[in-house]
Amino acid sequence: MTLAVSNTEDTVSTVYAQLRSMAASFAFKPGERINESALSRDLGASRTPLREALNRLVAEGFVDFHAGRGFFCRALTDERITHLYQARMAIECETARQAALRAESDALDDINASLDSTADEYATCSDPLRLLELDEAFHMNLARLADNPELTRLLTTIYDKIRFVRAADLRSLQAAGRTTTERHRIILDLVRNGDAEGAAKAMRQHIENRAQHASAAVRLAFADLYAPQDTP
Structure with missing residues (x-):
């Protein structure tokens, strides 16, 4: 049995x-x-x-x-995406704050080395899912430094719910010749300096900036979802 x-x-x-x-x-x-x-x-x-x-x-x-x-x-509406970005912001601001209070230098060095080693790929990557993987790696690695597995679990769930939209957003950002790497470095430097409030504020600004483009990303995601499929 x-x-x-x-x-x-x-x-x-x-x-x-x-x-x-x-x-x-x-x-x-x-x-x-x-x-x-x-x-x-x-x-x-x-x-x-x-x-x-x-x-x-x-x-x-x-x-x-x-x-x-x-x-x-689930429906992919502007309102739903906005709510998810708000939840993401609350979680990531707190993880940045806690990481600044707890992170060890070696762990921060590892994240910085990862940013260095993937910078060229990030700038030229044409695969939106790989681009998203590179972006999420920074945020999840930083979240783990907060030493709070519940925050990490919640962030993973939020990311799963907005993964499609974020992939579309990052693709449009790259098409404009921009990446999130510099923002990531600013946040990482504040965490390294132990500036908990500064790190949280920088994270908030970073996510708010991407949230402003959420509606456009949703429309782009819809275009991809409902685009006519090529026939062989």
Whole structure:
């Protein structure tokens, strides 16, 4: 009996991880009803673990559920994106503040070395997902220096919810010949100097600047999502 329970939990966890990744990347279009039968077939999972995984995603805000209608991909609206950026700002300002109070020099050296080693790639990268990976690496590494795993967990969830929009935003930023590297270096220097309030303020300015472009990023994301697919 214990083994059966374990297998069921493993199946749900596997399906959940797959669905979470799909929801974060908008494999389902915003507002689209999720076809459980087709999804069950595609993932090779029965309806029971699929439903449990979907309910987890509802609790986390990745998927919406409407009684009598089923599960739907979350809507990608200006308001929703604004709320997520506000939550991101609150978390990252605090992680920057705590990092300035706790971070060791060696850990900060590692982040600085990472910025140096990826600067050229960051400036020329044409893959928006790789660009996003490089950008997120700085923020997540800095967050870990706050030594608060709950803040890191919350930030990971926020990033998953705005990943598609941030990829579009970073791509448009790069197209304008700009990157976020210099902002990252300013924040890192303030953390290294132990200036907790200065680091938090710089982080706030950095995120507010990107949030101002969120609506345009949403429109760009929609254009990508609904662009006609090329036929072979």
